[in-house]
Amino acid sequence: xxxINPNRKLGLSGLMRVKNDAQTLACSIDSCIDALDELxxxxxxxxxxxxxxxxxKRQQYPDKIIVIPYPHHIYGVDxxxxxxxYAKTLPIGHPQLLASYYNNALQYVxxxxxxxxxxxxxxxxxxxxxxxxxxxxxxxxxxLGRVLGKAVSVFCLRRGNRRIWSKWHPLHWLQYVVVPLxxxxxxxxxxxxxxxxxxxxxxxxxxxxxxNDQWYSPLANKIVGVSDDMVWPYSGFGDHxxxxxxxxxxxxxxxxxxxxxxxxxxxxxxxxxxxKNKYLVGxxxxxxxxxxxxxxxxxxxxxxxxxxMLPVDQLGxxxxxxxxxxxxxxxxxxxxxxxxxxxxxxxxxxxxxxxxKNVLGPLTNVKWE
Numbered sequence: 550x551x552x553i554n555p556n557r558k559l560g561l562s563g564l565m566r567v568k569n570d571a572q573t574l575a576c577s578i579d580s581c582i583d584a585l586d587e588l589x590x591x592x593x594x595x596x597x598x599x600x601x602x603x604x605x606k607r608q609q610y611p612d613k614i615i616v617i618p619y620p621h622h623i624y625g626v627d628x629x630x631x632x633x634x635y636a637k638t639l640p641i642g643h644p645q646l647l648a649s650y651y652n653n654a655l656q657y658v659x660x661x662x663x664x665x666x667x668x669x670x671x672x673x674x675x676x677x678x679x680x681x682x683x684x685x686x687x688x689x690x691x692x693l694g695r696v697l698g699k700a701v702s703v704f705c706l707r708r709g710n711r712r713i714w715s716k717w718h719p720l721h722w723l724q725y726v727v728v729p730l731x732x733x734x735x736x737x738x739x740x741x742x743x744x745x746x747x748x749x750x751x752x753x754x755x756x757x758x759x760x761n762d763q764w765y766s767p768l769a770n771k772i773v774g775v776s777d778d779m780v781w782p783y784s785g786f787g788d789h790x791x792x793x794x795x796x797x798x799x800x801x802x803x804x805x806x807x808x809x810x811x812x813x814x815x816x817x818x819x820x821x822x823x824x825k826n827k828y829l830v831g832x833x834x835x836x837x838x839x840x841x842x843x844x845x846x847x848x849x850x851x852x853x854x855x856x857x858m859l860p861v862d863q864l865g866x867x868x869x870x871x872x873x874x875x876x877x878x879x880x881x882x883x884x885x886x887x888x889x890x891x892x893x894x895x896x897x898x899x900x901x902x903x904x905x906k907n908v909l910g911p912l913t914n915v916k917w918e
Contacts, residue, residue, distance in 0.1 A: 550799040560586035560660035567592035570668035584677035593619040633814035670834040673905040688737035698738025739828030748826035753785030754834035765858040831898035
């Protein structure tokens, strides 16, 4: 990967792509800007107020925001079957691929570490600021903290992914105590491995929607006939990473089909990087994608199926087993991997969801089209 600035400083760059995100854009920027040393915003094909909002925010944060307009039409999200098939024929590096769109912005980063930022997400500001401070100033972890952090990583995170022992093993149940108890030691351990060049961090969030003047997380995996989008409570399945910007890191295209029965196709981007340890470090945002699907049919579905929503406050009080029963296993080919992934995160960081509910305030009166 070629970088315009080869002498990148120690710090955290945010990478945001925008397309018709006017409803959440300003709040998204405000919620994450304090945790970033710079925010690189790239946008294309906007038909709403997004460009105006971006310029207003650039003037508000002139020392942090860099704006990179992208003149090419992108084949990727919400592509028709014909567009999808055409995009698959394009060579790697073609400007109309989503990966090329991201790489174009990535080359402008001026700091050593990079985080993908989405414009339809409102971030938990203080946890994100704390994470950035660990990266820039060092985690400052002592020997005992390293031991505890490694214990969470080896016996809980890796156990969850590799299923080293059965659910009847005592260490299986011990993780429900160890993971939340030593959360901070684990995050410091993960950041230390990032700084050593041995790992990267994976951030996740919570899907939310507003209905009858209250914030909910939708429980249904897929609402067939209403929404083909992922609307289960948790989002960020390994695609929002804090990674080191090196010559070996770049985005590459890969195929993704939303539903086998659907004509909707998406050609996504995937970060290409050397094999390293992956650390799931918690929940850092509320995601408003379900709100974009709100229409009369969706509202009728929710009115008739109130059990398919859970007040955001309640996420920290229910077990992961309760949430997982709503996942559509038959249609979700990555269910086992996602179950282990989000099970660990639920145990690690579920308390932070309620603690950061205040960031939803600015979105309470937003009108959704």
